[in-house]
Amino acid sequence: MARSVTPRRKMVVTVLAWAVGLLIFFPILWTILTSFKTEADAIASPPLFLGFDWTLENYAEVQERSDYFRHFWNSVVISVGSTLLGLLIAIPSAWAMAFVPGRRTKDVLMWMLSTKMLPPVGVLIPIYLIFRDAGLLDTRTGLVIVLTLINLPIIIWMLFTYFKEIPGEILEAARMDGATLWAEILHVLTPMAVPGIASTLLLNIILSWNEAFWTLNLTAAKAAPLTAFIASYSSPEGLFYAKLSAASTMAIAPILIMGWFSQKQLVRGLTFGAVK
Template structure:
């Protein structure tokens, strides 16, 4: 029997949730407000909150100095490309781990996850030299490959979790009806795991979009995404907070909008199989 929640407890829970939400959202709000301030107002002490002369000159200066749309399309191609390529590799791998009996499955999964514990700078030099020798430096192809490899353990782990919730008897029935391996994965397994695959897709697009270490070290100008676009506003002359905030707002706005409209799908996928 479910325990009844009193109105007072519900109000307290709501207040705590709202407070945590405001705390998390505050940096985004402050960045957005600062992007409409002058440089003098942006560094004013005490800080100026809402009552200031709003201006769009920072956005104009950012677009005049940098080609925003070139960086934007680089981010789209790199994040979507690396995620789709990762899914093509991860779906068969997660299927094998979920439905093919093996004593070493958990060991393999832990080994893959352990690669995420390695500091990226530890492999920067050899990877840089490989990219230099193969002509992949400052190319979108190179970044698609490296971000796919970085996020592949997470993609496989998530898909493995979702696939394990699908009854194996359904796949056995498909095999008895004459379905081959390819048909089993494409026409039976994949449609049943659409919520999990969709949430994996969305989450890894966000991770690739926000990746800064590799994009800053393996690009110069041609393939530079929005993370490099933001970093370009940190100069030896100092930080121009208003223009930096405008660049940051322009960089996070697309992924923030995508996350807002896809939040139901993301939550549904992340809780897929949680309730029996």
């Protein structure tokens, strides 16, 4: 039973919670507002909050000047590509570890997790040199490979925690009825596993979209996703706040929306199931 709360107390807490929420959200709100200003309004003193001439020209200009959609498309290909490839490799592994656990399953899982803790600078130089020699620098293929590998442990772990919750009795019943291994996977497990797979997919796309160590170090102009594209605004010339804001808004909007749908899975995915 929820504890009874006086209306007065609820009002006070509501005002406080909204104030704190808006404060934390403010940098994002300010970026979105600035993206609709002219460059002159963007640096007006005192700052203009809502009373300015709304314009869309920054969005047009960002696209025109720096070919925004190419970088957007690079981000899509890299994040979705690495996630799908990762799922393809991880689903069989997680399935096997959840339903046919052996003596060493736990050790294998822990070892996979430990690879995630390897700091990227520890392997930066070899990867850079291997990529240079293999012609993979500044290619989307190269980034898909790297991001698949760095996120593989998270994908396997997330799927494993979801698959473990599927009751084993159902499998036994199917086996009694004479279902083969593949029939078991196709007709019994898949329908039950789809929600877990979908959550994993969503979280992993978000993580790959925002990954900023490998994308910054392994791309130049051609394959640069949005993380690297935005970084190119760090040494700008002239007035640029409004354009920076427009580029930023477009870079974070899709993932912000996806992120809000995956709040619950976020906790589970990022704590490797330690907090549910």
